[in-house]
Amino acid sequence: MSFATCDLCDHHEDKLAAGTLHVLPPIFASFGKQNTFAGPVRTLKVFEDNVLVRAALETPGNGHVLVVDGGGSLRCALVGGNLGVLAQKNGWAGILVNGCVRDAAELNACDVGIRALATHPQRSFRKGAGDADLKVTIAGVAVYPGDWMYADVDGVLISRTQL
Template sequence: MTFATADLCDAHEDRLAAGTLRVLDPVFRWFGRAPCFSGPALTLKVFEDNSLVRATLETPGEGRVLVVDGGGSLRCALVGGNLGQFAQNNGWAGVVVNGCVRDSLELNALDVGIAALATHPQRSLRRGIGERDVPVRMPGATVRTGDWIYADIDGVLVADAPLAV
């Protein structure tokens, strides 16, 4: 399925006005070869620890979008080439990271979409700390597990329910 977030915003202005469709702040960089991705969100809240990110991406994605609130940290990467490979191979539609990624050349060779704040060469700590399926505060909007994510190079949308595309 292909779509453009700009077209979705135009077609659903009523939902934007009602707040049932929200636009994340335009702070994300795009990685991967997928021109767009969408699916129901699964949320994680972590800080400079990607243990839960890895454990989640190692499971079947079933077309979902992993939304990772990394607290906006720019001090290490939460997703790299290996985790991007897990996302692609395990059927995740995409990943949105409020934090950094690394191995950008490897990520850009994958058939998955990843949106993140920046790149950082240092890997995260691995303490096994984090929360799953909790509301996460991403730049511009709160995302809950089960919300629908629509993302492309122009932006990331969060909808309370699936949109007609």
């Protein structure tokens, strides 16, 4: 899949105006080998607990993007090197974390696209709390399971439909 988020915005100004295409604020750092990635979205809502993140990434990704609403917490990491390897092995196109990641060097060796707010060396709790496959809000943008995410070096887009 070849695209540029700038071109997608230019070609779909009507969708931007209608609110069916959104540009996430430029707050996400890039990790992983894939600077450009896209796919249909699966969602998780967790807080400082990555049990559901691991469980999701252990399943076949089939080119999906896992969007993890970690509440924007900067107190621990929700994704690390082992989960990056799982995402790659199981065919996920990418991961977006509204929170932190760790093991940045290991993540950068994975053939997957990853966006997160920051790095943090501490791992998360492991209680298994959270919800899957529901609407989440990432940086003020509603993201639904089945939406499409497009990410490249210029930014991250969320679209209600495949572009």
